[in-house]
Amino acid sequence: MADALGKVPDAEVDPEGTFKYILVRIKVKDGTDYKDIVRGTKSAGQYHNHIFEKVTPPITALGLECNCLGGGKIEHNSKDKKLHVFGESTGYGKADHSVSVEKLKSVFKDYEITWSDDKE
Template sequence: MADLLHKVTDVEIDPDGKFKYILVRVKVKNGTDHKDIVRGTKSAEYHNHIFEKVNPAMEALGLECSCLGGGKIEHNSKEKKLRVFGESTGYGKADHAVTVEKLKLVFKDYEITWSDDKK
């Protein structure tokens, strides 16, 4: 069952711009194995719109998920920079330090920073 988690990508974010993101804990139903994933997109007006897309996709794989919080990401692909900040009104602030560690796995040659700034 744990190999189900390996099928889920750690990070899926837009290639450029400033957008909302959520940190999601995905786990095997009736199990203890889990992993945290980052999802973010400009197309989401609110953080829950991202979760409303992630949750059914995970359920289809036989996984369940819960939102650990949210914030914003500023992605500058030309300068290879990512900035994580802010919080979600509905879900609260994600642990940006965890988010940054996930981003570092994918964006190895990027400068990645985070702060508790709102903007």
């Protein structure tokens, strides 16, 4: 079942713009293996839980459990190859942006990726 964790990408975010994101811990049911993933999209509208509701079904279909660790916003500038992580979720609290940045770095290898505790 741990191989199911490997099937889930570390980070998936919209290709451009400023949008909400969440940091999610996925783990093997009845096991200790887990990994954290980042998901962000403009389609979430005003609420971070809309991202979680979209992320959960395909992950649970793999036999994994999901737990949202917090949220924030990502500013993605694909032209300049820059990502900036900031802010917090009203419903889930602030994600550990340093963890989120490490996940983003594993996918966006040639990007400059920064974070701050600024709310806006």
